Amino acid sequence: MAADLKFSDFTTGEKARIAGLLARMGKRGMAGDAVDISDLQRRIERIENTARKRKNK
Numbered sequence: 001m002a003a004d005l006k007f008s009d010f011t012t013g014e015k016a017r018i019a020g021l022l023a024r025m026g027k028r029g030m031a032g033d034a035v036d037i038s039d040l041q042r043r044i045e046r047i048e049n050t051a052r053k054r055k056n057k
Contacts, residue, residue: 004052004055005048005052005055009052010047011051014047014051018044018047021040021043021044022044025037028040
């Protein structure tokens with residue numbers, strides 16, 4: 001998670017989406033080191049960017 005964001009900066013929906021994506025990342029990670037999880041990381045970064053924009057308005 002980005003250093004300038006707190007958990008309270010996210011909406012309930014964003015928290016749920018991040019939790020789901022983290023679970024998917026963990027599931028893929030159990031498959032081995034050769035599995036690519038960068039798409040899920042980018043989705044989490046987009047959610048963080050949205051929360052950061054909302055916070056800085």
